[in-house]
Amino acid sequence: MSLRPRDMPKLRDQTLRHLDDPTSNLRAKTGDENATGLDGLASHLRVGGLYWVAPDMAALAMSSGSQLAAARWATADRPTPCGLIMFDGGIGHFDARGVQIPIEACAWGPYEGECMLWLLMSRRRLVAEMARANLRLDEEQAPPLLPVHGFTVPVTTQPAPLADLDPSVPLPVIAALAASWLLMQQPNLIDRTRERPDKSVRRSYARAGREDPEVTVVDLRRQYVPDTADPDSGRDGRHYRHRWVVSGHWRNQPHGPGQSERRQTWIESYVKGPDGAPLLSTERVNVWRR
Structure with missing residues (x-):
């Protein structure tokens, strides 16, 4: 056992x-x-x-x-x-x-x-x-x-x-x-x-x-649904004609009083680009579902 x-x-x-x-x-x-x-x-x-x-x-x-x-x-x-x-x-x-x-x-x-x-x-x-x-x-x-x-x-x-x-x-x-x-x-x-x-x-x-x-x-989380929104959209004024998968990664995220501190935060995989745009294919796509 x-x-x-x-x-x-x-x-x-x-x-x-x-x-x-x-x-x-x-x-x-x-x-x-x-x-x-x-x-x-x-x-x-x-x-x-x-x-x-x-x-x-x-x-x-x-x-x-x-x-x-x-x-x-x-x-x-x-x-x-x-x-x-x-x-x-x-x-x-x-x-x-x-x-x-x-x-x-x-x-x-x-x-x-x-x-x-x-x-x-x-x-x-x-x-x-x-x-x-x-x-x-x-x-x-x-x-x-x-x-x-x-x-x-x-x-x-x-x-x-x-x-x-x-x-x-x-x-x-x-x-x-x-x-x-x-x-x-x-x-x-x-x-x-x-x-x-x-x-x-x-x-x-x-x-x-x-x-x-x-x-x-x-x-x-058993009910976890990855966020498909682009956390960086609209910040640089660029416009994209395609969507693509951004792999999970660490980000030095603000937190604490007045967002004055930083902590490494895991960002789940998400799809970047405008809704409805073609999804760029890659040679290998790894999907991890719960």
């Missing part, structure tokens, strides 16, 4: 048990140099929001992230100051000495004036990958979410170039994460729903005096 949004509170809490236990394999066999980073991961998981990204939304995050050259990592740019986000189907791989490790989740939170990020994969995925090689994992000794790579990114007032990050950081993954944060700020593009865990998990939280956990599920 595949993982579901309602599984996230349990996955988070079981992972915390391994992080909080100094005798666990995660702590005892990863070296002292990783202790501070794992401490940070534990503190962020303990208080962070939980997010589940549906497959279509994950695909858009990866596609739009490939066009994102820079990103901001400040608290105001995150869905919550600390958090854990899982991407249904994953968002790429981390190259560990030639071994491609699938990344299915990311965790974040503040750390010494910067933002700490962790890339994670599920134990379930690791078990499946090992089975293909006739290997077996002692599942009791491994947390359900396995930390793959941890690092920090600078908190800046202006977007920082992704190319300036540590070379060990997988740019497609980090760009998809940054894109997902930006897309989550566009209510015309996404649907947010809340999902509660199973009753057994809720009862466990109640006994411990903890708030009932919820997971925010993020997906493309």
Whole structure:
């Protein structure tokens, strides 16, 4: 059975048990140099929001992230100051000495004036990958979410170039994460729903005096209809005799008080040109419908 949004509170809490236990394999066999980073991961998981990204939304995050050259990592740019986000189907791989490790989740939170990020994969995925090689994992000794790579990114007032990050950081993954944060700020593009865990998990939280956990599920709007109007029409006085498709792209859009701030906003594909004019054909047209 595949993982579901309602599984996230349990996955988070079981992972915390391994992080909080100094005798666990995660702590005892990863070296002292990783202790501070794992401490940070534990503190962020303990208080962070939980997010589940549906497959279509994950695909858009990866596609739009490939066009994102820079990103901001400040608290105001995150869905919550600390958090854990899982991407249904994953968002790429981390190259560990030639071994491609699938990344299915990311965790974040503040750390010494910067933002700490962790890339994670599920134990379930690791078990499946090992089975293909006739290997077996002692599942009791491994947390359900396995930390793959941890690092920090600078908190800046202006977007920082992704190319300036540590070379060990997988740019497609980090760009998809940054894109997902930006897309989550566009209510015309996404649907947010809340999902509660199973009753057994809720009862466990109640006994411990903890708030009932919820997971925010993020997906493309099911009733979303792309805007076919040209956002730039009439601004330059030009008149067109044809229509053509403009691909989705990022735009540095004004927002905030008096439109004084700027934020990267994803502009969906649209048709440019006057109504009724012939549509120019191209060698290849990609249409993505929900």
